[in-house]
């Protein structure tokens with residue numbers, strides 16, 4: 070067993086950390102305050118290769134894989150969780166299913182643009198009545214000659230206002246609603262497709278610099294050549310993709326928690342009470358020690374899940390465990406970070422209040438904490454002894 074990163078991955082971690090420290094961290098507070106999506110910096114991340122790590126070299130990416138994707142998302146999220154999720158969605162939820170399930174023509178058309186960040190990706194599964202119950206899709210896709218006509222509204226789509234390519238899930242078996250998961254198809258929909266509109270922009274508790282919008286489809290005609298995978302097999306694609314997505318959100322959570330620890334270590338050594346730095350008090354030392362230990366444990370689970378996925382091995386259980394562990398841990402770390410900062414932590418003078426707001430989402434999207442518990446329990450209960 071080898072816990073060392075390869076030379077390539079170590080270099081990637083250092084490059085991403087420097088980029089995050091120089092180009093992301095100094096602006097994160099301002100982007101959050103202004104609810105501003107930093108398109109220029111996301112594009113710079115693309116120029117650096119951070120949007121092509123899960124895309125094979127033949128399509129212009131580096132093909133480094135899921136472990137690389139995890140490192141990128143963690144390092145970016147340590148600086149700004151909004152940039153972290155934008156890149157994670159692009160890499161894990163769009164580039165990856167396109168690579169795995171796309172035709173040669175689809176891959177040749179879209180992957181090179183995605184590898185450089187010329188095009189950004191979004192994943193449109195959720196609807197008003199299809200959240201945790203994602204198979205309950207109401208968006209319809211009706212075949213019409215060599216096209217499908219899509220109608221419906223997708224909710225809370227990350228990068229919605231800036232994405233150039235959407236993976237949209239819609240119901241193609243309209244005659245038998247009981248088919249649920251078996252009647253869903255995935256489509257590659259370009260932003261410029263007539264009938265696709267960006268709807269309401271959400272005002273959020275956290276990750277305020279990420280774009281979250283409705284996507285409205287009104288008689289949106291998508292060429293049949295843009296079906297991703299097979300007609301009626303879209304739900305399998307959605308779930309396989311979420312395995313990778315959960316590794317991404319686990320990585321985002323680890324990055325946020327690491328930022329909490331970084332700030333707390335600094336503040337605890339600077340802040341004096343009773344004539345000593347508060348770091349001299351055992352109560353504070355315990356908090357720091359527990360945060361550091363929990364972060365390391367969650368990071369190992371996340372990296373194990375990424376390692377399994379890179380080897381093509383089953384990783385649903387590992388990905389759910391990683392997301393559950395990392396997201397709940399990040400929320401605990403953020404609470405402790407605010408506590409260590411005392412009153413200062415409750416103000417916008419320090420970044421920990423932002424980390425606390427940002428950490429919250431990691432327990433909600435790409436499968437809530439409750440759904441992760443279900444996935445993990447079901448896998449154990451269904452396992453043959």
Ligand SMILES: Cc1cc2nc3c(=O)[nH]c(=O)nc-3n(C[C@H](O)[C@H](O)[C@H](O)COP(=O)(O)OP(=O)(O)OC[C@H]3O[C@@H](n4cnc5c(N)ncnc54)[C@H](O)[C@@H]3O)c2cc1C
Nearest residue numbers: 192193194195200201225226227281433434435436437439
């Ligand atoms: C900022 C943000 C960004 C997002 N980005 C995207 C995106 O890019 N693409 C996309 O498709 N979606 C996206 N989503 C949607 C997200 O994945 C869903 O919000 C999430 O899956 C939960 O669905 P819901 O909000 O409808 O909650 P619900 O499913 O209504 O759940 C409400 C509560 O009930 C619990 N619950 C539900 N079912 C069960 C059950 N069987 N057992 C126990 N408890 C249960 C849940 O855990 C939760 O606590 C985003 C959401 C947000 C807020």
